[in-house]
Amino acid sequence: MASTLPAHFDKPVRIAVIGGTGLSKIDGYTPVAALLPQTPWGLPSSPIMIAEHNGIPIAFLARHGLSHQLAPHEVPARANIAALRSIGVRSVIAFSAVGSLREEIKPMDFVIPDQIIDRTKGVRPFTFFEGGVVGHVGFADPFDAKLAAVVERCAAAMQGDAAVLHNKGTVVCIEGPQFSTRAESHMYRSWGGGVINMSALPEAKLAREAELAYQMICMATDYDCWHTTEDVDVAMVMKYMAANSGNAKNLVGAVLDELSKQEHSDMVMAKHWEGSAQGAVKFMTKPEGRNPEAMKRIEYLFPGFWEE
Numbered sequence: 001m002a003s004t005l006p007a008h009f010d011k012p013v014r015i016a017v018i019g020g021t022g023l024s025k026i027d028g029y030t031p032v033a034a035l036l037p038q039t040p041w042g043l044p045s046s047p048i049m050i051a052e053h054n055g056i057p058i059a060f061l062a063r064h065g066l067s068h069q070l071a072p073h074e075v076p077a078r079a080n081i082a083a084l085r086s087i088g089v090r091s092v093i094a095f096s097a098v099g100s101l102r103e104e105i106k107p108m109d110f111v112i113p114d115q116i117i118d119r120t121k122g123v124r125p126f127t128f129f130e131g132g133v134v135g136h137v138g139f140a141d142p143f144d145a146k147l148a149a150v151v152e153r154c155a156a157a158m159q160g161d162a163a164v165l166h167n168k169g170t171v172v173c174i175e176g177p178q179f180s181t182r183a184e185s186h187m188y189r190s191w192g193g194g195v196i197n198m199s200a201l202p203e204a205k206l207a208r209e210a211e212l213a214y215q216m217i218c219m220a221t222d223y224d225c226w227h228t229t230e231d232v233d234v235a236m237v238m239k240y241m242a243a244n245s246g247n248a249k250n251l252v253g254a255v256l257d258e259l260s261k262q263e264h265s266d267m268v269m270a271k272h273w274e275g276s277a278q279g280a281v282k283f284m285t286k287p288e289g290r291n292p293e294a295m296k297r298i299e300y301l302f303p304g305f306w307e308e
């Protein structure tokens with residue numbers, strides 16, 4: 001399908017949806033272009049499909065590739081975020097299939113997380129700022145509260161089987177691809193974890209470094225292995241994701257309706273993040289320590305960055 005679509009789109013695209021497990025596309029959105037930007041960090045996971053919603057272009061990226069061929073640790077998160085930014089994206093709604101660590105978060109419920117606990121193992125490239133240009137961005141609140149508030153207001157769009165949209169929660173991001181041990185699952189609960197996945201990081205960190213407004217929407221598919229019901233397996237995740245996709249479509253439609261309103265244009269442009277990472281980079285590495293290759297990569301993210 002990608003090859004028959006134009007590989008260019010002549011307007012900037014401000015809003016992106018990242019789809020995860022069981023959500024490599026969203027029904028009802030007909031792509032009008034398929035972009036594959038070559039970034040300094042390689043190619044994104046999949047062509048970025050451009051579709052229109054209320055006349056506004058929306059980018060859609062399949063995190064694990066169109067055939068789910070990329071394991072969580074193989075997802076080229078830097079290329080994904082850099083590619084989205086390069087086509088103009090400033091706001092990202094990222095879907096993720098998650099296990100529930102709480103009785104009250106039932107399979108098919110959705111969660112708008114506000115915190116992350118990092119249980120990745122350092123094997124995934126996790127920063128743009130290295131190799132001769134250093135930067136330290138704030139990450140106390142890893143998601144975007146403004147986008148979260150919009151998603152929360154759209155809860156009524158969810159209809160499937162009394163599924164609930166929980167408006168906060170901590171996502172524990174494990175390395176995977178194996179699921180957790182029972183001891184780990186209980187430990188994450190004792191830490192206050194609400195849901196568990198393998199994809200929140202480094203995606204959220206990189207979005208922050210790229211000055212994007214980024215909010216994940218978690219869709220519960222299982223109770224991991226702490227619960228007295230069945231332990232998680234892939235069949236269970238896929239079964240519930242098939243059930244969740246209708247709600248994902250409805251919710252995303254409502255969120256995009258809201259984001260396309262003129263009153264939200266500054267938020268969609270992530271004006272509230274503008275300059276945050278660039279400020280964190282500009283003053284760290286002295287000119288004599290800067291690596292020209294690393295400087296070029298930063299320039300890809302932030303064109304004109306090194307001009308005074």
Ligand SMILES: CSC[C@H]1O[C@H](OP(=O)(O)O)[C@H](O)[C@@H]1O
Pocket residue numbers: 019020021022063064072095096097098176197198199200234237
């Ligand atoms: C197939 S279960 C594990 C897999 O599902 C989630 O993917 P995503 O976050 O992209 O929806 C989880 O993070 C794991 O990658």
Ligand SMILES: Nc1ncnc2[nH]cnc12
Pocket residue numbers: 097098099100174179180196197198221222223224225232237
């Ligand atoms: N139990 C679980 N652990 C990690 N990632 C998941 N994605 C869906 N269910 C999961």
